[in-house]
Amino acid sequence: MKMRILFVDDELRVLEGLRRMLYGMRSEWEMCFAESAEKALEMLSQQKFDVIVTDMRMPGMNGAELLAEVTEKYPDTIRFILSGHSDQHLVLKSVGCAHQYLSKPCDADTLKNAVKRASDLRKLLADDAVGRLAKQIRTLPSFPQVYLDLMEELRSPETSIQRIGEIISRDIGMTAKVLQLVNSAFFGLPRRITDPAQAVSLLGLEVIKGLVFTVHIFSQLKVDLANAINSDKLWRHSMNVGRLAKRIMMTGDGERDGDAFVAGMLHDAGKLMLAANLPQDYIEVGKMAESEGVAFFEAEKRIFGISHAEIGGYLMGLWAFPDNIVEALAYHHNPGLSAAKDLSLVLAVHVADALDHEFGNRDSGSIPQMDLMYLESIGFSSKLPIWREVCLQELQKEGIEDEQESSVC
Ligand SMILES: [Fe+2]
Ligand SMILES: [Fe+2]
DSSP states (O other): OEEEEEESSSOOHHHHHHHHHHHHGGEEEEEESSSSHHHHHHHHHHHHHSSSEEOOSSSSSSSSHHHHHHHHHOTTSSEEEEEEEEEHHHHHHHHOOOEEEEEOOOHHHHHHHHHHHHGGGGGOOOOOHHHHHHHHHOOOOHHHHHHHHHHHHHSSSTTTTHHHHHTTTOOHHHHHHHHHHTOOOOOTSSSOOOHHHHHHHHHHHHHHHHHTTSSSSSOOOOOOTTTOOOOOHHHHHHHHHHHHHHHHTTTTTTHHHHHHHHHHHHHTTTHHHHHHHHHHHHHHHHHHHHHTTOHHHHHHOOOOOOOOSHHHHHHHHHHOOOHHHHHHHSSSSSSSGSSSOOOHHHHHHHHHHHHHHHOOOOSSSSOOOOOOOHHHHHHHHGGGHHHHHHHEEEEEEHHEEEEEHHHHO
């Protein structure tokens, strides 16, 4: 079935340019064009669109207001901004509603690849209900203590960008959002940023304040997850897997170790998403994992039809994280399903995850096992003793192992 895409721009020559530029895609895409936000909403009320690509500055309703309404009424629709740099304040207003930001002028390949990639991601989600949920997620909820620390720091007259960066680096959802934003085409940075503290310092204090107080980019975890998930352990495990995955990548050529940290830190973001949005069902996941002795991702599959791995990969893909990070999230429990055959992020995160569990950071239920057959098949099983050694050293460096020992449940 053809993808249905709606382009919105008040300048007719821009719409004409898009029509011409994307003419070659007409066998795969059904494209419609609206010259105002009001017209776009009318078209959306008459037919379903998979993707909307909108300008920001338009007379009447602007792009930010349009996307807010689309998010409410048609959460399934994937939402892109295609905007000029002068519209920064409007783009920042729509941060919560847009999945991706493209910058004008945008060449055909960039636009085609971004839309195609977002639509391909749908294949990751087998279950419609959870897929719809994934598309509605605007932010990943933040752990309450980190959220409160951030609010306090932002309101303090002596606040510093370093301190803000340090707080944001402690939270999975905040880290994902600032990295998404700073690496968007909109900011046009020459290289990809993988350090959340650096992302915060590039965005600057005023932008961060605006995002937090005006746009409400971060949301505090509202539900009590105590019965569904141990958020302290999830946080510690996520930070550890980030560090261990980075360390494993450094035993190779050292490239992409920043990506490895990000992939490791975000690898279980899908758990947070499922537990925060479907807390009652997630309590059942925990009970099933415990009573049947299966790993959490197995219990999730039985209850939701998919696991946190696929849903986390899907969300980060929609947010335009690079393919290698999306792949690492989506396949961290089943690396053999990925196409990776070398020292990849999938491999590093898979091994780091299993080692962190092996060293003591356990959920209830069984520990996710390392896929030794996969390691053997790609010729990496001989590396395991080295990886175990460097990972143990990494955790001992800051005495984290000791803390973990006392927190085993
Ligand atoms: Fe996981
Ligand atoms: Fe994990």
